[in-house]
Amino acid sequence: MRAALVDSQGRIIGRGAIDTLPESGIDNARMRLARLLESARATAPDGAEVVGVGVSTAGPIRPATGTYNHPPNLTGWHGKTMKPSLAESLGIPVWIGHDATLAALAETRFGDHIGAENLIYVTISTGVGGGIIANGEMVTGATGGAGEVGHITVRPGAYSCNVGCDGCFEGNASGPAIARAARDRFQNDGPLAVLAGGDPMNITSQMVFDAADEGDTVAQEVVDITIENIGIGLGGLMNTFDPEALVIGGGVVQGLQRHWERLNASVVEHALPRYENGVPLTATRLGDDVSLLGAAQLAFREARKL
Numbered sequence: 124m125r126a127a128l129v130d131s132q133g134r135i136i137g138r139g140a141i142d143t144l145p146e147s148g149i150d151n152a153r154m155r156l157a158r159l160l161e162s163a164r165a166t167a168p169d170g171a172e173v174v175g176v177g178v179s180t181a182g183p184i185r186p187a188t189g190t191y192n193h194p195p196n197l198t199g200w201h202g203k204t205m206k207p208s209l210a211e212s213l214g215i216p217v218w219i220g221h222d223a224t225l226a227a228l229a230e231t232r233f234g235d236h237i238g239a240e241n242l243i244y245v246t247i248s249t250g251v252g253g254g255i256i257a258n259g260e261m262v263t264g265a266t267g268g269a270g271e272v273g274h275i276t277v278r279p280g281a282y283s284c285n286v287g288c289d290g291c292f293e294g295n296a297s298g299p300a301i302a303r304a305a306r307d308r309f310q311n312d313g314p315l316a317v318l319a320g321g322d323p324m325n326i327t328s329q330m331v332f333d334a335a336d337e338g339d340t341v342a343q344e345v346v347d348i349t350i351e352n353i354g355i356g357l358g359g360l361m362n363t364f365d366p367e368a369l370v371i372g373g374g375v376v377q378g379l380q381r382h383w384e385r386l387n388a389s390v391v392e393h394a395l396p397r398y399e400n401g402v403p404l405t406a407t408r409l410g411d412d413v414s415l416l417g418a419a420q421l422a423f424r425e426a427r428k429l
């Protein structure tokens with residue numbers, strides 16, 4: 124868990140971090156988070172008003188109450204929320220949002236797309252997730268589960284994700300998916316074999332991109348398929364939401380940026396003809412702070428409504 128005091132211009136003033144320890148339970152995490160937030164608040168300049176707390180979390184959560192709804196990585200937190208007790212211990216309002224949705228919100232306030240009313244943020248990392256801003260509002264869905272773009276089918280009959288859906292975006296374009304596709308095609312010679320020290324189990328998505336740069340044909344094939352899979356996924360999102368900005372972030376983006384023209388062309392190819400002159404694809408420049416800034420913007424935005 125990371126906490127920061129953020130001003131209305133997106134400047135991070137004080138920050139700190141502690142381990143989440145989800146297995147110790149939500150109450151334990153909430154008490155430690157409250158202390159972390161108090162120390163961030165203590166860095167506020169004299170006279171500054173702290174309007175509230177925004178919390179960005181892995182979901183799914185019900186946004187109004189912050190209640191977790193079967194979160195896959197927070198075992199035992201289902202049906203629970205830290206919102207009321209956190210607000211009580213800190214004495215200021217608390218708002219909670221889904222991390223990828225808040226990353227999208229951060230882009231519309233502190234990123235390269237200030238004021239965008241329609242923006243999609245897709246994180247391509249250990250998994251594939253997404254956040255959607257449509258007509259200026261965060262799209263949360265009926266149960267807080269909206270934005271799970273990682274489970275759009277992009278390649279039926281290919282790989283499944285951990286959830287088990289066949290041929291989904293996450294199963295065929297996340298970092299582990301790229302590594303797995305290369306492992307399954309492994310050959311004992313060439314740059315990829317050298318980078319992996321001869322053991323296919325060592326392959327990472329970073330190695331696949333690096334080996335492709337060095338002319339490794341297996342790695343190049345995996346990069347080609349990955350670019351097409353991402354183009355199918357993002358092209359479908361263009362058609363569905365017609366965003367002003369389509370922003371990608373996450374660990375895999377570093378490798379993808381070396382193939383930016385082809386990635387753009389792949390999204391155009393899989394989008395409707397109305398986008399034949401280009402799609403508004405960019406890579407985030409907010410880095411690791413994108414979720415902190417999104418959480419801050421959630422608090423600024425909601426505090427204005429009070």
Ligand SMILES: [Zn+2]
Binds near residue numbers: 273286289293294
């Ligand atoms: Zn899936």
